[in-house]
Amino acid sequence: MLKALHLAGVDTFRMNFSHGTQEDHAKVHAAIRALETEVGRPIGILQDLQGPKIRVGTIKDGKFTVKAGDKVRFVLSGADGDPMSIPLPHPEIFAAIAPKQDLLIDDGRVRVRVTSLGAESIDAEVIIGGTISNRKGVNLPGTLLDLSPLTKKDRADLEFGLSLGVDWVALSFVQRPSDLIEARGLIGDRAGIMSKIEKPQALDHIDDIVRLSDSIMVARGDLGVEIPPEDVPGRQKELVRACRLAAKPVIVATQMLDSMVAAPAPTRAEASDVATAIYDGADAVMLSAESASGQYPLETVQMMDRIIRSTEHHKLYPSILAANSVDEEHSPPHAVAAAAATLAENIEAVAVVGFTSSGTTAARIARKRPPVPIVAITPDPAVARRCTLLWGAHSVLANDVSSYEEMVATAKATLLREDLAKENDLAVIVAGIPFGKAGSTNNLRVARVGRD
Structure with a gap:
């Protein structure tokens, strides 16, 4: 499967x-x-x-039902499990919650609003009624918990x-x-x-x-x-x-x-x-x-x-x-990546190839959402796996390159091997020189696949 x-x-x-x-x-x-x-x-x-996981504790008889306007009480310890003694074994809640804040039980099916507080008790009024049963989750949308x-x-x-x-x-x-x-x-x-x-x-x-x-x-x-x-x-x-x-x-x-x-x-x-x-x-x-x-x-x-x-x-x-596009940061690496995406569209290239040691180059290209695949080539298996999450990225594991000529040759061979290009197709290649230095995207090249 x-x-x-x-x-x-x-x-x-x-x-x-x-x-x-x-x-x-x-x-x-x-x-x-x-x-x-x-x-x-x-x-x-x-x-x-x-x-x-914030949950109520064990409820008497497994569950009970409350309706809007009912009064309930949550207690930190010594609970009986009835509506006026609901176990809530989370001291961080008692330390942080305030009157008029809400507690949501069972994904919001039951909503109560705090009316008053004690050292180990919270009194509340039911806003939306329903059933409270054993170990149901509790959400606190208005409360920042020290957790x-x-x-x-x-x-x-x-x-x-x-x-x-x-x-x-x-x-x-x-x-x-x-x-x-x-x-x-x-x-x-x-x-x-x-x-x-x-x-x-x-x-x-x-x-x-x-x-x-x-x-x-x-x-x-x-x-x-x-x-x-x-x-x-x-x-x-x-x-x-x-x-x-x-x-x-x-x-x-x-x-x-x-x-x-x-x-x-x-x-x-x-x-x-x-x-x-x-x-x-x-x-x-x-x-x-x-x-x-x-x-x-x-x-x-x-x-x-x-x-x-x-x-x-x-x-x-x-x-x-395009209507949701964002402006890239004003730095050479971001500008080169953005230019590569735009150039690929303008010349109808079949792909943008990004050599990346950390995944950053591929992410910068992906930000522009080019209309062609982004081939993220890296020698690091961990980076290759993380790049699979990027928009439009086709992640490829390959040996590191050490020269400009090797970069172009590897890009062309990869496109052909991965069935992303055929002879005479154009591709845009992006890399950082010196090679292998993370975050140094500074080089852009247009290459025709299959030609020296």
Whole structure:
């Protein structure tokens, strides 16, 4: 199935550490790396850490129902599990919450508003009634919690994932820039850091969070619980634009083809939702339960791939992307990359070839969203795998080049070998000289494939 999913269009596989054991994930990791060797293509692996999970405790008789206007009380300890003694074993909530702030239970199905506080109790009024049952999740949209995004379990899982050699680490519950500094201290450059934007507090510091991250995931599930649903589409567009401006890959995720968990075809609204993410300029779109536990994983990936292709070939796609374009930074590396993308379009080149030691050159080219493939050539397997996440990138692992002539020859040979060009096609080649120095994009060359 992993091979079928990859051939259907999956570039990066996500391992969700909210479920399964480390042994389970090790087997999946080994299977993906074996598949990578079999198909001869770099494949990215994303470790998605669970993060803090805020839940109520055990409820008397398993559940009870409340209605709007009812009074409830949450207690830190010694709970009876009834409406006036609901267990909430999270001291950080009691330290941070204030009157008139809301608690959302079970993904917002029940909403209560704080009326008064005690040292170990929170009194609240029910705004939206419903059923409260054992271990249901709690969201606090208006409260900044003094809580690290890395729990004890996450730290153990992180070290395990890094020892396996994952390419990306996704951090849940990111609230502020300092969360990224903590994570970077543990991860270093062993993997790319992906911040999941699912808290309103993260939106308040988004520029700094994007700057400190290597990638962003628009995690619309939790985000859509904590901010009004009508605000999510606009926020999605803002986040995609911010990442394009910073030349950082951005993923749009959660419930994209949710009905295909149990049905062989999506709703028209879901197809439109995926297309909207493509029109917004996202680097990648992500499936969750649809491919992890659904009944139609292969069909879901095939459907998503068809929607992406159809959208990118629509006559309005280039003009919509152009309307959302961002200005590159005023520096030689960014200017050269931008010029390469523009030049490729103007001369009808078949590809932009970027030699990259860190992935930065490919990311700078991808920011301009050129209408041709971006061939990211690198000698580093880790960089090749991370580049699979970039918009339009065709990642290729190749030996390092040491001269200008070798660069051109390698670019031409790669395009022919990867069936991205034929004899006499034009290609734009971008590199940094001296070769192998990260971030030094400074050279642009037009070459005709197949000619010396």
